[in-house]
Amino acid sequence: MPSRAETRGPSNPSMLSRIAASEFTRDFLSNPSAVAGAIIIVFALLVVLIGPHVVPQNPYDLKEINLADAYKPPIGFAGSSLKFPLGTDNQGRDILSSLVYGCRISLFIGIVGVLISCVVGTTLGLVSGYYGGKLDSLIMRIADIELSFPSILIALFMMSVFGRGIDKLLIALTAVSWVVYARTVRGDTLGVKAKEYVEAARVIGLPDRIILVRHVLPNVTTSIIVLSTLNVGGFILAEATLSFLGVGVPVTRPSLGLLVKNGFDVLFSGYWWVAVFPGLFIMVLIFGINLLGDFLKDELNPRLK
Amino acid sequence: MINYIIKRIAHAAIVLAVVSVVIFCLTTYIGDPVNMMVSEKASAGTRELVRQQLGLNEPLPVQYWIFLKNVMNGQFGHSYTYKIPVIGLILERLPATLEMVAVSIVLAVVIAIPLGVFAGAFPKRGISRIIMASSLFGASLPTFFVGMMLILIFAVNLGWLPSSGRGPSSVVMGVRLSINDPAGIRYMILPALTLAFANLAMLIRLTRAGMMEVMRHDFIRFARAKGVSERDVMFKHALKNALIPVVTVFGMEIGSLIAFTTVTETIFAWPGLGKLLMDSIYASDRPVIVVYLLLTAVLFVVLNFIVDMLYTIIDPRIDLR
Numbered sequence: 001m002p003s004r005a006e007t008r009g010p011s012n013p014s015m016l017s018r019i020a021a022s023e024f025t026r027d028f029l030s031n032p033s034a035v036a037g038a039i040i041i042v043f044a045l046l047v048v049l050i051g052p053h054v055v056p057q058n059p060y061d062l063k064e065i066n067l068a069d070a071y072k073p074p075i076g077f078a079g080s081s082l083k084f085p086l087g088t089d090n091q092g093r094d095i096l097s098s099l100v101y102g103c104r105i106s107l108f109i110g111i112v113g114v115l116i117s118c119v120v121g122t123t124l125g126l127v128s129g130y131y132g133g134k135l136d137s138l139i140m141r142i143a144d145i146e147l148s149f150p151s152i153l154i155a156l157f158m159m160s161v162f163g164r165g166i167d168k169l170l171i172a173l174t175a176v177s178w179v180v181y182a183r184t185v186r187g188d189t190l191g192v193k194a195k196e197y198v199e200a201a202r203v204i205g206l207p208d209r210i211i212l213v214r215h216v217l218p219n220v221t222t223s224i225i226v227l228s229t230l231n232v233g234g235f236i237l238a239e240a241t242l243s244f245l246g247v248g249v250p251v252t253r254p255s256l257g258l259l260v261k262n263g264f265d266v267l268f269s270g271y272w273w274v275a276v277f278p279g280l281f282i283m284v285l286i287f288g289i290n291l292l293g294d295f296l297k298d299e300l301n302p303r304l305k
Numbered sequence: 306m307i308n309y310i311i312k313r314i315a316h317a318a319i320v321l322a323v324v325s326v327v328i329f330c331l332t333t334y335i336g337d338p339v340n341m342m343v344s345e346k347a348s349a350g351t352r353e354l355v356r357q358q359l360g361l362n363e364p365l366p367v368q369y370w371i372f373l374k375n376v377m378n379g380q381f382g383h384s385y386t387y388k389i390p391v392i393g394l395i396l397e398r399l400p401a402t403l404e405m406v407a408v409s410i411v412l413a414v415v416i417a418i419p420l421g422v423f424a425g426a427f428p429k430r431g432i433s434r435i436i437m438a439s440s441l442f443g444a445s446l447p448t449f450f451v452g453m454m455l456i457l458i459f460a461v462n463l464g465w466l467p468s469s470g471r472g473p474s475s476v477v478m479g480v481r482l483s484i485n486d487p488a489g490i491r492y493m494i495l496p497a498l499t500l501a502f503a504n505l506a507m508l509i510r511l512t513r514a515g516m517m518e519v520m521r522h523d524f525i526r527f528a529r530a531k532g533v534s535e536r537d538v539m540f541k542h543a544l545k546n547a548l549i550p551v552v553t554v555f556g557m558e559i560g561s562l563i564a565f566t567t568v569t570e571t572i573f574a575w576p577g578l579g580k581l582l583m584d585s586i587y588a589s590d591r592p593v594i595v596v597y598l599l600l601t602a603v604l605f606v607v608l609n610f611i612v613d614m615l616y617t618i619i620d621p622r623i624d625l626r
Contacts (some may be wrong), residue, residue, distance in 0.1 A: 029493055032367070033438070144320075145320055145323060145324065146611055148320070148560075148605050148606065149560065149601075149602065150560045150561035150563070150564035150565075151561075152561065152562075152564045152565070153564040153567075153598075153601065156564075156567065156586075157328070157331070157594075157598060158331075160331070160335055160586040160594070161331045161334045181336055182412035225453055233445070235445055240447055240448060241447060241448065241450075241568060243567065244447075244449045245567065245569070245571060245583060246583075246587070247586065257449075259446075260449065260450065261449075264449075264453055264572070267453065267456065267457060267461065268461060268468075270461070272461070273455055276453075276454075276457070279447070279450040279453060279454070282447055282450065283445055283446055283447070285451060286444055286447075287441070290441055290444060290445050291441065294441065296412040
């Protein structure tokens with residue numbers, strides 16, 4: 001189990017030192033792949049936060065784009081320009097700059113999407129597990145039906161109904177991923193509900209809302225953390241796939257997946273760099289998230305310890 | 306057993322009813338099919354007439370009821386773009402997709418099971434660690450990126466394999482297949498490999514986890530003690546018991562395999578169902594979308610059922626009641 005410092009709030013003055021000395025930190029530091037994953041994620045966050053101020057171009061600003069710069073190859077190939085280290089696309093947009101701005105959109109969808117589906121799924125799971133009865137069976141039947149179909153197909157169908165858009169992507173991806181949270185949290189809640197402290201809380205007359213938030217929720221967070229980490233990767237991958245198929249983000253807000261699609265259209269003309277760099281970026285990003293998620297899964301699972 | 310089967314069928318019927326309502330209602334919001342049917346200069350009157358003919362002016366429940374009645378009579382409607390019965394269109398495209406899925410499953414199983422067995426039987430060896438690290442890496446690769454890189458390397462740069470279309474095919478027992486044509490196989494390799502890739506990592510991990518679990522048991526030690534060769538211990542004694550979770554999860558994954566044919570078929574311009582679905586979505590060809598999704602739903606319900614039945618064959622101890 002993680003040290004208790006993980007679940008306590010910041011009210012504890014020695015929290016930092018306790019985290020530093022905890023078993024969790026020791027395991028993390030002695031696991032090279034977890035550290036590598038964390039480094040990749042921190043790097044991606046840095047790219048998103050300070051990247052736009054560093055890169056040479058704002059790919060959305062038409063004034064900064066020059067069509068004469070179209071299809072410049074990356075540095076090291078004939079005809080390249082130092083101004084565009086990773087080359088340019090058909091509009092003369094710098095690939096490196098597009099990557100930075102695209103990564104912002106991909107990560108935004110990944111993180112915000114996971115937060116939304118985490119809140120929706122956890123709430124439904126808590127309610128479902130705590131109250132039981134008709135509401136529980138209704139929620140779980142919907143979950144069953146959804147789980148019997150591949151989520152990417154459901155999301156694809158929803159996006160073709162809604163049309164392109166970041167907000168619509170968030171809705172479609174939430175609609176397919178709340179299920180996992182609801183199921184897991186419901187299972188955990190059933191276990192916690194039977195504990196004496198929950199019964200005690202009920203006996204002293206605390207309202208259900210308080211019991212759920214203060215007594216049940218803190219005891220189901222472990223599963224939520226693991227699920228969420230891995231889910232960020234899944235969200236980015238799903239978004240990229242939908243955008244690649246042309247039903248994801250709008251063309252004016254290209255995410256990494258849409259950048260790959262744009263590049264794929266000119267792949268056969270020999271302009272490989274337009275698609276390959278965004279693709280590599282997605283790959284490394286998701287690999288990093290999976291490395292960290294894998295570590296958390298093993299670390300926070302008491303059965304494996 | 307019979308009771309169980311009846312219960313499952315009733316459950317499946319309810320699921321399909323709900324799913325059909327949801328799909329039918331939502332699909333009516335996809336684009337405006339009238340735009341696809343008439344020329345841009347058509348007058349409002351012509352448009353109205355087409356709407357009338359397609360029955361689009363009826364209230365939604367009436368439209369659904371008509372659709373349901375037609376389906377019961379084996380009428381699945383006509384495609385707006387191709388002007389032919391949807392069911393014919395789907396049956397025509399089905400073999401291409403099934404063929405690709407089958408080849409990719411064979412590829413995935415042939416590559417993944419031995420690797421997973423090895424990594425599970427000898428988890429401490431360096432090679433096992435490399436297998437596991439690469440499988441996690443493989444799981445991070447988006448399908449479209451794998452397909453694109455394969456095209457870039459083998460089609461664009463090396464020029465060894467074709468990158469789009471289905472190539473020559475011949476009719477075997479009334480079904481058009483390209484697997485029995487040496488030239489057709491060349492067209493098959495890249496898309497099937499791309500699709501197989503999506504499941505490789507998962508299959509390796511599942512097999513390994515199952516093997517690690519089984520190798521601890523006494524009957525493995527006993528088999529070794531009685532002098533069974535290491536290969537037989539691994540593949541005959543251990544693998545058989547490690548396969549249960551593999552079959553379960555993989556059975557369900559066949560579903561997502563079919564979902565991912567939309568991606569591979571789009572990349573490789575493979576004329577199968579996945580490409581048909583994407584083309585129909587771009588063209589707001591509602592009848593095709595509805596029937597495709599409904600048939601997929603039926604397929605899933607059947608697949609889940611088969612997977613459950615397979616348990617009892619692999620492990621007779623499992624009692625479905």
